[in-house]
Amino acid sequence: MGTLSGCRGYQALEDFGVRHYQALNAKLELAVNRLPSDTTFRRILQRLDFHLLAQQFQQWASRAINTQPHEWVPIDGKSIKGTVSEPQTAYQNFVSLVSVYSSKLGAVVATQQFESKTTSELTVVQTLLEELHLEGVVFTLDALHCQKKLLS
Structure with a gap:
């Protein structure tokens, strides 16, 4: 969703999560206190096949x-x-x-x-x-x- 919204980097993806935290938690029914950081996005995307x-x-x-x-x-x-x-x-x-x-x-x-x-x-x-x-x-x-x- 972040990429589709124009996010072009790990920090931008983290910022997207922060801005839309409430809506993402509600819509995706997440039970998290904090969305992934830019370094987490980086690790995940680098390991992606x-x-x-x-x-x-x-x-x-x-x-x-x-x-x-x-x-x-x-x-x-x-x-x-x-x-x-x-x-x-x-x-x-x-x-x-x-x-x-x-x-x-x-x-x-x-x-x-x-x-x-x-x-x-x-x-x-x-x-x-x-x-x-x-x-x-x-x-x-x-x-x-x-x-x-x-x-x-």
Whole structure:
């Protein structure tokens, strides 16, 4: 809820909990005197299995979100700041995230994480498209995906 409300860090998530303590306790029927601190949020999120979370999210999204014919569906990959390993080498390894977005709904409908040394954005996008079975929609992708072998 904090992230959906614009919280972009651990401290912001803690502040969200403090601001909405009464409502969260009542709505979620919590029996706590204090909501998690920023360091607790940090520990929990660092231990989170992203692949499992993404899989669960995509299962939910495939049931809950239906794309419409001629809907615009942007797909883009972004590198995650602070994930570069081996920065001294010419070919650095970093983590990226590809997102498939429903413009009409204003929501991400699928995500996939990958490391640059193990696969590429091209491969991840092709895999996501095969898994999603989206038909009749208009995909928008950046220039990386404008290759003859991909268009056939």
